[in-house]
Amino acid sequence: MIPVNSVVDEIPARLDPESAEWIRVLAVGPQREAALDRLHGMLLRIAQREARRRGPRMLIAGPELEDLAYQAAADALMAITGKLGQFRGESRFTTWAYRFVILEVSAKLGRHFWRRPDVPLGAEDWDRLPGRFGFEPARESEWRDLLAALRRAVDTELTARQREVFVAIVVNDVPLDALALRHGSSRNAVYKMMFDARRKLRAALAANGYLDDDDSGRS
Amino acid sequence: MNGWPALDRFLRTDPRDVGCAQAMEMLHVYVDLVAAGGDAEERYPGIAAHLRACGPCGEDFAALLAAVRDAEG
Numbered sequence: 001m002i003p004v005n006s007v008v009d010e011i012p013a014r015l016d017p018e019s020a021e022w023i024r025v026l027a028v029g030p031q032r033e034a035a036l037d038r039l040h041g042m043l044l045r046i047a048q049r050e051a052r053r054r055g056p057r058m059l060i061a062g063p064e065l066e067d068l069a070y071q072a073a074a075d076a077l078m079a080i081t082g083k084l085g086q087f088r089g090e091s092r093f094t095t096w097a098y099r100f101v102i103l104e105v106s107a108k109l110g111r112h113f114w115r116r117p118d119v120p121l122g123a124e125d126w127d128r129l130p131g132r133f134g135f136e137p138a139r140e141s142e143w144r145d146l147l148a149a150l151r152r153a154v155d156t157e158l159t160a161r162q163r164e165v166f167v168a169i170v171v172n173d174v175p176l177d178a179l180a181l182r183h184g185s186s187r188n189a190v191y192k193m194m195f196d197a198r199r200k201l202r203a204a205l206a207a208n209g210y211l212d213d214d215d216s217g218r219s
Numbered sequence: 220m221n222g223w224p225a226l227d228r229f230l231r232t233d234p235r236d237v238g239c240a241q242a243m244e245m246l247h248v249y250v251d252l253v254a255a256g257g258d259a260e261e262r263y264p265g266i267a268a269h270l271r272a273c274g275p276c277g278e279d280f281a282a283l284l285a286a287v288r289d290a291e292g
Contacts, residue, residue: 042290046282046286049285049286049289050282053282054278090245090247090248091247091248091250091251092247092251092287094287094290095247095250095251095254095283095287096247098247098283098286098287098290099243099246099247099250099279099283102279102282102283102286103243103279105282106275106278106279132225133223133225133226133229134224134225135223139222142222143223146223146226150226170229175275176273176274176275177275186239186240187239187240187243187275187276188238188239188240191238191239191273191276192238195232195236195238195272198229198230198231198232199230199232201230202227202230202231202232205230210223211223211226211227211230212227
């Protein structure tokens with residue numbers, strides 16, 4: 001992965017008029033309460049839409065899902081007001097603010113995952129991989145070998161921690177955010193572990209002729 | 220070309236990939252650029268590479284872009 005400081009380039013010094021107005025009314029003064037109400041309404045609509053879209057996959061619905069959306073909007077509003085001084089005008093204010101509520105919904109759904117009754121703990125369901133990767137039943141004689149090679153590589157090429165993360169995410173379909181919470185880790189740290197695992201596994205499968213042996217490294 | 224494109228895509232890594240922390244830190248900037256019709260992928264190739272490979276960040280990107288476009292009506 002590339003270094004952190006190569007991502008950010010120049011930052012616009014001036015705010016667009018709408019963003020400047022948001023900052024002005026949210027800072028202090030008689031319009032602050034009304035502005036907070038308006039912003040909360042906008043955040044809540046986004047939270048509700050996202051929660052309803054992602055909820056069914058996480059087996060959460062009804063009042064519990066609505067509550068999650070309200071909590072996400074409230075927590076996002078608190079984070080936004082607390083970090084108002086950090087808004088640098090790199091984007092429109094509303095886009096910056098909406099990011100908080102989207103990330104809140106993701107985090108809260110990740111926490112909900114572990115309350116599901118069907119969460120796989122310990123078991124490894126390798127039989128779901130052919131479906132996940134679109135292996136056709138008619139070619140089973142070919143992909144059986146590939147799958148066995150992949151399992152061998154998972155066992156021999158990965159560290160214990162990489163194996164645990166790979167099995168949870170790929171084999172048992174545990175969402176990455178939920179796994180990060182479980183490990184007291186971050187999305188970034190778990191992704192990095194998966195990134196390294198993917199690279200090792202691809203190299204092992206390519207070395208054994210199952211995948212093309214090119215190292216362009218770009219998807 | 221090999222016979223297992225989905226597995227190949229999943230395992231293939233891009234060295235430009237900036238990771239979740241940087242992608243999420245700049246997500247609002249990236250999304251505004253996309254919404255404005257700019258070439259976000261060319262300007263931020265490391266973020267683009269990450270959003271293609273990371274399911275949760277890709278989903279957050281799509282959600283933020285949808286929220287921005289919805290607000291624009």
